[in-house]
Amino acid sequence: MSAAAPSPASDRFDALGDPFDALGDPHRRFIVELLRSGGRSVRQIADELPISRPAVSRHLRLLKDAGLVVEEARGTQRIYRLHNEGVAAVQAYLLQVWGDAAARMRLFAENTEPSKDAQ
């Protein structure tokens, strides 16, 4: 996957990678879910997954490039945790798109005669 340049269609994101690409993998979604409860080291994350350590490191790098997690040093360990701004950007995008769609649906519903069969 290319993370060389920001996608032109998503200028609201500062990260290099596309967060939706990053979330399009079941292991990476699992890592994100795992980090809900707080930061963890690579080892702690790898222990929870049925895949190899190099694979876990690759997934973490991708999540980091997409702005969804951040890495910080704690003593000799590297700790990964969710990156609030990256997650907020995903949330804002979904809310905006679905918010617009929901508003249109409401408008449509309010201007449509209810069917006799409907409750």
Next chain:
Amino acid sequence: MTEPLRIAFDVDCPPEHAFRVWTAKASSWWPADHTVSGEKDLEVVVEGRVGGRIFERTAAGSTHEWGEVTAWDPPRRLGYLWYLRRDRADATEVEITFLDQDGATRVEIEHRGWERLGARGPDWREANTAGWQGLLPHFVAACATEGDPDE
């Protein structure tokens, strides 16, 4: 009890071929991500008998054990204990059924025994759901391309 994980899908080859791809030809499609070492040129060995081992052997010759065959009934049924990246004491059970459907195969997988892991069971089941999702497309692709179905 934690519900078994159940997955079913179709592959475009007879059960004989699907069974062989899963076992004898595992090295040809098993992704390096789903191993202990993560190395590229490793061999995946499924010893074809009850009590046979399932393991990876790296190019340098080191081995990591993943499981033990508990049911060997080619080409219909395969069962094994599974402890990839886990202690053997934390093994779960996988049972795979290959059903003939006019030359194609319905593959049914049941992955169970999560309760053995106690409180960690549900999370490990969740992680393995992701694991299967990552693994199975490689198997499906290999069934379509690996060798001659009539060999």
